[in-house]
Amino acid sequence: MTILDTIVEQKKLEVAHRKMLTPIDILEKSVCFYRKGFSLRTNLLDSTKTGIIAEFKRKSPSKGIINDSTTVEEVTSAYAEYGAAAISVLTDQHFFGGDLTDLVNVVQLPIPVLRKDFMIDEYQIYEAKAHGASIVLLIAACLTPVEVKKMSFLAHQLGMEVLLEIHGAEELGHICPEVDFVGVNNRNLKSFEVSLDHSLDLINQIPKEMLAIAESGIDHPDTIVTLQKAGFSGFLIGERFMRETNPGIAFANFVNILKEKQNAG
Numbered sequence: 001m002t003i004l005d006t007i008v009e010q011k012k013l014e015v016a017h018r019k020m021l022t023p024i025d026i027l028e029k030s031v032c033f034y035r036k037g038f039s040l041r042t043n044l045l046d047s048t049k050t051g052i053i054a055e056f057k058r059k060s061p062s063k064g065i066i067n068d069s070t071t072v073e074e075v076t077s078a079y080a081e082y083g084a085a086a087i088s089v090l091t092d093q094h095f096f097g098g099d100l101t102d103l104v105n106v107v108q109l110p111i112p113v114l115r116k117d118f119m120i121d122e123y124q125i126y127e128a129k130a131h132g133a134s135i136v137l138l139i140a141a142c143l144t145p146v147e148v149k150k151m152s153f154l155a156h157q158l159g160m161e162v163l164l165e166i167h168g169a170e171e172l173g174h175i176c177p178e179v180d181f182v183g184v185n186n187r188n189l190k191s192f193e194v195s196l197d198h199s200l201d202l203i204n205q206i207p208k209e210m211l212a213i214a215e216s217g218i219d220h221p222d223t224i225v226t227l228q229k230a231g232f233s234g235f236l237i238g239e240r241f242m243r244e245t246n247p248g249i250a251f252a253n254f255v256n257i258l259k260e261k262q263n264a265g
Helices: 003-021 040-044 072-081 100-104 122-130 145-157 169-174 197-205 221-230 247-264
Strands: 052-056 086-090 113-116 135-139 161-166 181-185 211-215 234-237
Touching: 003 122, 040 161, 040 181, 040 211, 052 072, 052 247, 072 086, 072 247, 086 100, 122 135, 122 145, 135 145, 145 161, 145 169, 161 169, 169 197, 181 197, 181 234, 197 221, 221 247
Parallel strands: 052 086, 052 234, 086 113, 113 135, 135 161, 161 181, 181 211, 211 234
Antiparallel strands: none
């Protein structure tokens, strides 16, 4: 059994339990449920933004504890201040140390917020909306093309954008008009090994009308410059900042170097 298989099996148990504790009709009464979110598409097309989706992540199955000494509020407020296009929040508790309440602590910022989790059930789309997310992540490896279409349609009905994550050419068939962005994860979810070749190999196979987002393994501003030239509009970065003592300052420094390189080029 792969790491992904283990995560999905755990997620099925969690979702079944949460459905019993908090039915959809209760989620729909949340204050956040009727809050209009900010648009990632707008920010990715804004030349004054970095294109970076900066992530808050405490730990991972492959790295263990990454950073458990900073708060979600202080890290994400710095991300927003220094020009992130959006903020990604890991909400998986068992494997990543996240929590849905982390979303609520971020959505007060004037920036799009992505719920990053292993979405296997439409119930989780309602959860995302109820906790203030403006974007949801759908992982092709966890879903069928039909499930991607249905869950994307629901997300749009609830006023959220959809980022579809793929890992290889065999998942290109999951792309449909209902998704807003196609992300290429450079981390193999079965082995957790990372290679930027995933992004560079797949970019020309993604429909041109879809904004493409590179995910994972982006450690240096030079990498973003390379990926931008290849055709990517967004860049999801997590561990690069979170493994620093002060992720917000690390992000600010990264952005300054990136802008220097972009201006020089």
